[in-house]
Amino acid sequence: MKFNRLSVAMAATALLGAGEAFALAPGAAVDIEIWASGATAQDKGVEALFSELCVAGSLDIYRDNANASKPGAQHSAYFCTLDSTKVTGLSTVNPNVLFHKRSQGGSAQGVTPLILDQAITHMQINNGNCSKTAPDSFYRCTLANAGDTILHESDLGVSDVNPDLFRGANAPIEGGVKQPNVTTSQVSSLLDVTPAAGLVFGIPVTLSLYTALQDAQMDQGRIPAGCALGDDSNPDCMPSLSSEQVASLLAGKVQNWNRFKVQVGGASSDFFTSYSGGMGLTDNKVAICRRVDGSGTQAQANAVFLNNPCMASAVLPVASSNALSGPIVPSTNLALNGIGQSGSGDVDNCLADFNDGTNTGGGNSGNSKRWAIGIQSLEKNSGKDKNGNSIARKNYRFVKIDGAAPTLAEVAAGRYPDWVEQTFQWRKASVGGPTGDVLTILQKVAQDASKPSIVKDLNVEFNHPFGQSGFLALSTNGTNAQTFPFDAANNPTINLTHKQGASLDNCRAPVVNTTSGKNLLDL
Structure with missing residues (x-):
């Protein structure tokens, strides 16, 4: 069973009383600790969102160094003083938040462990395993020593497709063993699922x-x-x-x-x-x-x-x-x-x-x-x-x-077929899922990590010689709406969706969002 993790230490928060902020090194006090796992595609959006939500100058980023040429390929973490004026409803003013993200294993690790309420390996940052040297702007963390990792349940899962697609051919193989199918009834009874962004494949x-x-x-x-x-x-x-x-x-x-x-x-x-x-x-x-x-x-x-x-x-x-x-x-x-x-x-x-x-x-x-x-x-x-x-x-x-x-x-425009809507998910509070401050932060991440202002900046990296590709903000998420003509540079939002009612299913043919004013398509 999972509970909110609130540290009894509040010393670092008290230091902010005069309005001064410092980046949070590995030994700083943690007020709220969150554990996430799953697909890598949303990692950059989550990182960009924390850059917005943290008190200026307080964010430190941690990446595993298992592959020195690809730091963070398996694990990352974001540690900062969260600005409670930007994340409203928190019980603490400007808490120190440590957000762990396991990317190892991909999407299935954002689904099956949540269904089973199963602890999986996450990276620690306070085992003397993380150091920062020039020219890096982030900490590199080892994974090889005792205490560098911990078995822990994930509060948040991230997947490239809706969770109930991880069955049959999509059920993962771990240690040579095929894992159990995820069922639609499990998802509906155990998980709260929120669409994230559209991603072009x-x-x-x-x-x-x-x-x-x-x-x-x-x-x-x-x-x-x-x-x-x-x-x-x-x-x-x-x-x-x-x-x-x-x-x-x-x-x-x-x-x-x-x-x-x-x-x-x-x-x-x-x-x-x-x-x-x-x-x-x-x-x-x-x-x-x-x-x-x-x-x-x-x-x-x-x-x-x-x-x-x-x-x-x-x-x-x-x-x-x-x-x-x-x-x-x-x-x-x-x-x-x-x-x-x-x-x-x-x-x-x-x-x-x-x-x-x-x-x-x-x-x-x-x-x-x-x-x-x-x-x-x-x-x-x-x-x-x-x-x-x-x-x-x-x-x-x-x-x-x-x-x-x-x-x-x-x-x-509905001409290219290979795209899906990603999802964030967590266990329902009624079955031991996040509540309180942890849930408030997760809901903020799910709502804003894929908003147009973040998505458009992420897409700079995905500008191919033949045209702009990458992520699409969803018109089903809050106030987003596609502009006409389509504006990839400023508002990469799509009016098509695989969601019908409250249910997202990437097996469905995408159709236009029927919300008033958003049921428009480019011909």
């Missing part, structure tokens, strides 16, 4: 496959002649796959790339691998850089393209690798997590390795060159950093789906 393909698709579709007259191979700066020059073609690939129904027939002119069909980029391939087997069961990224792809687990007889995603005939489906840790890639960075490496004939990610031991597809959110591989500066891109590119580019504008 897509189908990335190796750069050599991208150029081959361009070459073949130019030959067919489907994209303009003269498009530069590899170019994705002009949406007209981007190749497209249909939803049915993507479904067939993700389900493992296409063993090799020459199963795709390229008809030009009369009845003859050219071998697909005879097009640009095909000559350097190790073989023509399809490679699929999918995610593990329990990944929200995999769950959304299963729902959008395979209608799984939305109906009992839905097609299953590919779950095995066939070295003889294909498809090839590598894994980052088959024994522990099942087939697939554990994180989005693993998908990055998987695609780049198959394109380049390398084995950075460990899934291409033969250093093969194969045409591969993957599943990623449009947060990835834009060529921009969080400040909008140009950075190097991996050797893969996103393709159009059903002729529409994966941009915010195409999603908002």
Whole structure:
């Protein structure tokens, strides 16, 4: 059973009496401690929100250093003096709040442990394990020593899709064991669920496959002649796959790339691998850089393209690798997590390795060159950093789906299909969930972490050569409403929703929000 954690120590708060604020180092007193787990996609929004809600100068950020090149990939924490004029209804004036966020394990860790009221591993920051040195603006924390982590129930869960989709093919595998299905009745009786933001996903393909698709579709007259191979700066020059073609690939129904027939002119069909980029391939087997069961990224792809687990007889995603005939489906840790890639960075490496004939990610031991597809959110591989500066891109590119580019504008207009609404959730108070100050803060996070003013700043990093992508604020959340024409730079809000009444279900076809004044769509 979970209870609010309020420290008896109030010394740090008392120091603020004269209006002076200091960043909160690991040993500072904690008045309210909150534990969150699940999908990484909302992490930046939560961090941005704490920057708004904290007393100026009081916020310190903590990231795990398990991978020094990717600090915070598994755990992070935000520690500050919360401004009670910005979070109204708190029992304490300007309390010191420590907000833990576990990202390890992805979306499923924001669902199943809450359903089971199960303690999971979280990062501590007060074990002498965190230090800050220049040029870092944050603390790096070790996880390897006794006391660096603690088993604790999560107050808040975050997932890329609504919690009841984590069943069947989406139920996670932990330590080689398939976890129990989440049921709709469990969710309705145990959890309060709040939609977070819309997030655009897509189908990335190796750069050599991208150029081959361009070459073949130019030959067919489907994209303009003269498009530069590899170019994705002009949406007209981007190749497209249909939803049915993507479904067939993700389900493992296409063993090799020459199963795709390229008809030009009369009845003859050219071998697909005879097009640009095909000559350097190790073989023509399809490679699929999918995610593990329990990944929200995999769950959304299963729902959008395979209608799984939305109906009992839905097609299953590919779950095995066939070295003889294909498809090839590598894994980052088959024994522990099942087939697939554990994180989005693993998908990055998987695609780049198959394109380049390398084995950075460990899934291409033969250093093969194969045409591969993957599943990623449009947060990835834009060529921009969080400040909008140009950075190097991996050797893969996103393709159009059903002729529409994966941009915010195409999603908002109802033309691009691959997007879902994320969720925040916590256990109901009646079954031991958060109450009091903890609940007040969680409700504020759920309401504001995905508001347009935060979302638009996060999207700077997701400005692809072909257009703006990333997150969408929801018109179902408070006073948000889409503007016409759609304004990605200032108001990335969408009037479409998978929510009907009080229920959000990403298995549903998105329809226009019927709230007065918001039932408008771009044609």
